Amino acid sequence: MESSLLDTAAAAASLCAAAGGRRRAGSTASFLSCSCSPRDCRVSASYSRSISRMLSGVRSAARRKLFRADPADLLGVANWPEAGVAGHHQQQHWWAALEHNFVLESTDDEYGGVVVDADRLPADKAAFARSLAASLSYWKSVGKKGVWLKLPVDRAEFVPLAVKEGFKYHHAEESYLMMTYWIPDEPNMLPANASHQVGVGGFVINDQMEVLVVQEKYCGSSLDGVWKLPTGFILASEEIYTGASREVKEETGVDTEFVDVVAFRHAHNVAFQKSDLFFICMLRPVSSEIKIDETEIQAAKWMPLEEFVKQPFIQEDHMFQKIMDICIQCLRKCYCGLTPHHVVSRFDDRTSTLYYNVAEPEDVNCSAT
Amino acid sequence: MESSLLDTAAAAASLCAAAGGRRRAGSTASFLSCSCSPRDCRVSASYSRSISRMLSGVRSAARRKLFRADPADLLGVANWPEAGVAGHHQQQHWWAALEHNFVLESTDDEYGGVVVDADRLPADKAAFARSLAASLSYWKSVGKKGVWLKLPVDRAEFVPLAVKEGFKYHHAEESYLMMTYWIPDEPNMLPANASHQVGVGGFVINDQMEVLVVQEKYCGSSLDGVWKLPTGFILASEEIYTGASREVKEETGVDTEFVDVVAFRHAHNVAFQKSDLFFICMLRPVSSEIKIDETEIQAAKWMPLEEFVKQPFIQEDHMFQKIMDICIQCLRKCYCGLTPHHVVSRFDDRTSTLYYNVAEPEDVNCSAT
Numbered sequence: 239m240e241s242s243l244l245d246t247a248a249a250a251a252s253l254c255a256a257a258g259g260r261r262r263a264g265s266t267a268s269f270l271s272c273s274c275s276p277r278d279c280r281v282s283a284s285y286s287r288s289i290s291r292m293l294s295g296v297r298s299a300a301r302r303k304l305f306r307a308d309p310a311d312l313l314g315v316a317n318w319p320e321a322g323v324a325g326h327h328q329q330q331h332w333w334a335a336l337e338h339n340f341v342l343e344s345t346d347d348e349y350g351g352v353v354v355d356a357d358r359l360p361a362d363k364a365a366f367a368r369s370l371a372a373s374l375s376y377w378k379s380v381g382k383k384g385v386w387l388k389l390p391v392d393r394a395e396f397v398p399l400a401v402k403e404g405f406k407y408h409h410a411e412e413s414y415l416m417m418t419y420w421i422p423d424e425p426n427m428l429p430a431n432a433s434h435q436v437g438v439g440g441f442v443i444n445d446q447m448e449v450l451v452v453q454e455k456y457c458g459s460s461l462d463g464v465w466k467l468p469t470g471f472i473l474a475s476e477e478i479y480t481g482a483s484r485e486v487k488e489e490t491g492v493d494t495e496f497v498d499v500v501a502f503r504h505a506h507n508v509a510f511q512k513s514d515l516f517f518i519c520m521l522r523p524v525s526s527e528i529k530i531d532e533t534e535i536q537a538a539k540w541m542p543l544e545e546f547v548k549q550p551f552i553q554e555d556h557m558f559q560k561i562m563d564i565c566i567q568c569l570r571k572c573y574c575g576l577t578p579h580h581v582v583s584r585f586d587d588r589t590s591t592l593y594y595n596v597a598e599p600e601d602v603n604c605s606a607t
Numbered sequence: 608m609e610s611s612l613l614d615t616a617a618a619a620a621s622l623c624a625a626a627g628g629r630r631r632a633g634s635t636a637s638f639l640s641c642s643c644s645p646r647d648c649r650v651s652a653s654y655s656r657s658i659s660r661m662l663s664g665v666r667s668a669a670r671r672k673l674f675r676a677d678p679a680d681l682l683g684v685a686n687w688p689e690a691g692v693a694g695h696h697q698q699q700h701w702w703a704a705l706e707h708n709f710v711l712e713s714t715d716d717e718y719g720g721v722v723v724d725a726d727r728l729p730a731d732k733a734a735f736a737r738s739l740a741a742s743l744s745y746w747k748s749v750g751k752k753g754v755w756l757k758l759p760v761d762r763a764e765f766v767p768l769a770v771k772e773g774f775k776y777h778h779a780e781e782s783y784l785m786m787t788y789w790i791p792d793e794p795n796m797l798p799a800n801a802s803h804q805v806g807v808g809g810f811v812i813n814d815q816m817e818v819l820v821v822q823e824k825y826c827g828s829s830l831d832g833v834w835k836l837p838t839g840f841i842l843a844s845e846e847i848y849t850g851a852s853r854e855v856k857e858e859t860g861v862d863t864e865f866v867d868v869v870a871f872r873h874a875h876n877v878a879f880q881k882s883d884l885f886f887i888c889m890l891r892p893v894s895s896e897i898k899i900d901e902t903e904i905q906a907a908k909w910m911p912l913e914e915f916v917k918q919p920f921i922q923e924d925h926m927f928q929k930i931m932d933i934c935i936q937c938l939r940k941c942y943c944g945l946t947p948h949h950v951v952s953r954f955d956d957r958t959s960t961l962y963y964n965v966a967e968p969e970d971v972n973c974s975a976t
Binding site for chain 2: 412
C-alpha cells in the first residue's frame with residue numbers, strides 16, 4: 239500500500255517541528271496543519287506555500303516524499319531563510335536541494351518490507367545515490383524489515399551504488415538484477431530464489447518392445463558413444479508432462495503421449511551449485527518415423543529393449559540399472575507411477591498439476607521390488 | 608583447459624609476422640622460434656629478449672596472453688622501434704601499453720565456450736574495460752561460442768562495463784553476478800539457471816488418528832485462522848526426506864521419520880516468475896510433545912483427523928481435498944508412495960536420491976481411485 243500522503247504529512251510535521259530545533263518521528267499530523275507551538279513552529283508563510291506548491295505541482299504527491307530531517311541540518315545552514323526577496327531566492331535554492339533527497343517510490347509488502355518501484359527510479363546516478371541513502375535512513379526509522387530493489391539492466395550503473403549502501407545480490411534474470419537489504423538486527427527472513435533445475439527423460443517403447451534411444455553430440459566423455467533415453471530441461475513455466483513429449487519430439491521427431499512419472503532423482507551441486515530434479519517419464523509413442531535434431535543429436539533409433547539394457551554403461555551403473563528395472567516393472571504392469579491431474583486451489587488462486595498414484599487392483603497384483 | 612602457452616606462442620608469432628606488416632592468425636609456432644622469413648621477421652634482438660623477459664617474469668606465462676594484433680597498429684605508431692638506447696626506452700613504454708590489452712584469464716569449457724577466471728580479474732575499471740573489449744575481440748576471432756563472466760560483488764563496478772560490451776545477466780547469488788555473452792549468430796545454447804523452488808509438507812499422524820497441524824503467523828488472508836500441515840522450503844542442497852522432518856521439527860518440536868512422498872504439486876509463476884514443486888510427504892511421529900517456533904507459528908496441536916478434513920478451507924478447495932484423499936488412502940494402505948533410495952552413478956560421479964515405488968502385493972490390493 240502506498241503511504242505517500244501519510245508519509246508526506248508526517249514529514250511536513252517533522253520539518254515543522256525541526257524548524258524549531260526538535261525532531262518528531264512518526265507523527266501523522268494532518269497535511270499542513272501543524273501541531274507544533276508558535277515557538278516550535280517557525281515555518282514561514284512562504285514555507286507553507288512552497289510545500290503546497292511542490293506537493294500539488296507537476297510531480298504528483300505520490301511520487302515525492304519529503305525527507306524526514308531538519309531542512310537546515312540537511313542543507314548545512316544555520317536558519318531557514320526569512321520572508322522577503324532575498325529569502326525567497328534562498329528558499330528556491332534550498333527547496334531544489336531538498337527535492338534531491340526524496341525517498342524512492344515503493345510499496346509495502348505483507349511482511350513489513352518494502353518493494354522499490356523499478357519503473358520510478360531516478361534517471362541519473364547521483365540522484366539515485368542520494369535517494370537510496372535517504373530512503374534507507376527513512377525505512378530504518380519507520381521500522382521496515384526487508385527491502386527489495388529491482389534494477390533493470392539499463393540501470394546497471396546503479397548496481398555498484400547499491401552495493402556500496404549495503405545491498406546484496408538476490409537473483410538475476412536477463413533483464414534485471416534483484417538486490418535486497420535486510421534492516422533489523424535479527425536473522426534474515428527474506429525468501430531465497432529458485433534452487434532447482436528440472437529435467438525430464440522419456441522412456442518410449444513401442445509394440446515391438448523397442449525403446450527409442452539417442453546418441454548425443456555433446457555428452458561428456460563418460461557417455462561418449464552410448465545409446466541413452468532422450469532427456470532435457472523443461473522450459474520456463476512448462477509442465478513436466480508436456481516437456482517430456484517436447485524433448486522427445488525435438489530430439490527424435492517422434493510424437494508421444496504422456497503416461498506417468500515412474501520415478502524421480504534428486505541431486506545437488508549440479509550446475510551453479512544448485513540442485514537438480516530429474517523426472518523419468520513413461521511415454522507412449524503415437525508415431526514411429528525418426529528425424530533427429532542435428533544441432534544436439536548424433537543419431538537416434540528404435541533399439542530392442544534387451545540390447546539397450548545390456549549396454550555396459552547401464553550394466554555397470556547402479557543408478558541406470560535401477561531406473562531400467564523400474565521401467566521394465568512398468569511394462570509388466572507391476573508398478574504404479576504418478577499421473578498428472580489438474581487441480582484448482584483457492585488459497586493461491588491458481589490452477590496447478592498434482593501428480594499422484596491412481597492404481598486399479600488388477601494393475602498391481604505383483605511385487606514391484 | 609588453459610591454453611595460455613599455445614596462445615602466447617601464437618601471439619608471439621603473430622607479432623613477429625606483424626612486425627613485417629602481415630598478420631598471422633592461429634599459428635602455433637613454438638615459443639620464440641619464429642617461422643617467419645627474415646623479411647617478415649623484423650623482430651629485433653631486444654624485442655625477443657623483451658618477450659622472454661616478460662613471459663618468464665614475475666607474472667607467470669599462464670597469466671598473460673599477448674593480444675593478437677599488430678603492435679604498431681595497436682599503439683598507433685608507424686614502426687616498432689629499432690634497437691639502441693632510444694629505441695629501448697620506446698619499447699619499454701610500448702610494452703607497458705601492450706600489457707594493458709591482455710585477454711582475460713579463462714578456461715575453455717566442453718561446448719566451445721569460455722569461462723573467465725573470477726579470481727584473476729584486473730584490479731581497476733579501466734584495465735577491465737580494455738581487457739574485456741580485447742578479450743571479446745580475441746574470442747570472436749578464434750570461434751568461441753558462449754562466454755561466462757562471474758563478477759564477485761566486490762567487482763560490482765565492473766557490471767555496467769560488461770553490460771556496455773553486450774554481456775547479459777544470467778543469474779546471481781549473494782556473492783556474485785554471473786553474466787554471459789553468446790557470440791555466434793545462431794540460437795543461444797547456454798543453459799538457464801535454476802527455475803524451481805522446492806517445498807515440502809508433512810502429513811504426520813499418530814496412533815490416535817490425530818494429525819499434527821499448525822496455525823501460521825504470516826499466511827495471507829485466505830489462510831488466516833486455518834489449521835494446516837507444517838510446510839516450508841527445503842534448504843540449499845537439502846534432501847526432501849530430511850527437509851520434511853526438519854520443517855516439522857522447527858515448527859512444532861515433534862520428531863518424525865520419513866515414510867514416503869505421496870504426491871507432488873507443480874505450479875508456475877509463483878515467486879519471481881519461477882515455478883514451484885511441492886512434495887507432500889508422509890511422516891511417522893517418534894515424539895509427541897509440541898514446542899512451536901514463535902517467529903513463524905501462532906499455534907500447533909494434534910487434531911483428530913476427522914475434524915481436520917472437515918475444515919471449510921479443505922472441504923471447499925479442490926486441491927486440498929484431493930491431497931487429503933491421497934493421505935487417507937495411504938493410511939488405509941491402499942496407496943503406493945515413492946520412497947527414497949541412495950544411488951550412485953558413474954556418469955556424473957555422484958551419489959543422489961532416487962524416489963520410486965516399492966510395493967508389496969498385500970499393500971496394494973484395493974483401488975486407490
